[in-house]
Amino acid sequence: MIVPMTGNVTYPITLDPTVWIFDDRKILLEDAFTEKMDENEEIDELEKAANRFNKEVFQISKPPVNRSIKRFEREKILKSSYVMPLDDFIANAEVKSDAKDVILVLKDEEVTISLPAFQNSYFLFAVDGKPLKEDGPVHLYYKDGSNKEHPIKNIGKVIIN
Numbered sequence: 001m002i003v004p005m006t007g008n009v010t011y012p013i014t015l016d017p018t019v020w021i022f023d024d025r026k027i028l029l030e031d032a033f034t035e036k037m038d039e040n041e042e043i044d045e046l047e048k049a050a051n052r053f054n055k056e057v058f059q060i061s062k063p064p065v066n067r068s069i070k071r072f073e074r075e076k077i078l079k080s081s082y083v084m085p086l087d088d089f090i091a092n093a094e095v096k097s098d099a100k101d102v103i104l105v106l107k108d109e110e111v112t113i114s115l116p117a118f119q120n121s122y123f124l125f126a127v128d129g130k131p132l133k134e135d136g137p138v139h140l141y142y143k144d145g146s147n148k149e150h151p152i153k154n155i156g157k158v159i160i161n
Contacts, residue, residue, distance in 0.1 A: 001137045003123075007103075007160035010094035015158075017125035017137050020084050021077060029081040032122055033145035078129035083122035083141060090119055095160055104140065105157035113152075115160070117142060124151060 003015040020026055095115065102118040104111045123138040125131065132138065139151040 001131060001133075003138055003155060003158060005089065005093050005158040005160065007158075008096045008099040009160050010096065011092065013089065013093050015089060015123075015138075017084070017123065018131050020125050021082065021129070023084065025088065026082040026084055026125075027122070029083055029124065032083045032141070032143070033148060080129060081124065081127045083124045085143075086119065086121055086123060093160070099160050101161045103159040103161055104152055104155050105159065106152070107154035107156065111152055112161075118158075120144070123155075 001016070001018050003017065004012065005015060006012040099115055101112050101114050104113065118140075120143045122141045122143060124141055125136070125138050135153040136155075138155050139153045140155060141147060141151045
């Protein structure tokens, strides 16, 4: 259930979609293809991040403890489908400047897409709160929704070329 990202990168990384259900960067599938958040929402997110930083740096009275998931949130997680934006993973792998395309190694074949198309994509990793076991571990959706009805499935490895 892991997806290695290798090739023309400084740091090959291994993606583990089974833990993304607890990641705050995940996006509900039904929200992924709607309008992007407006500028005020972006400012609110930046303000929240700044407040979290200030709290952690300047108010270190007790060790940080993960916030427990409330019952409502737990039920929502177990009933929802989620995608993960790929931006942070691509940045962490540090794709080299001469990279041009991406080979997605599927169960029975390979699919080549452009690097910009890959950068503007999501990985679907959970349907109804469960990992994709039969045709997973991840599916690729373009952020513009152009392949929403026919995502690329059975992705087991990503090779940056």
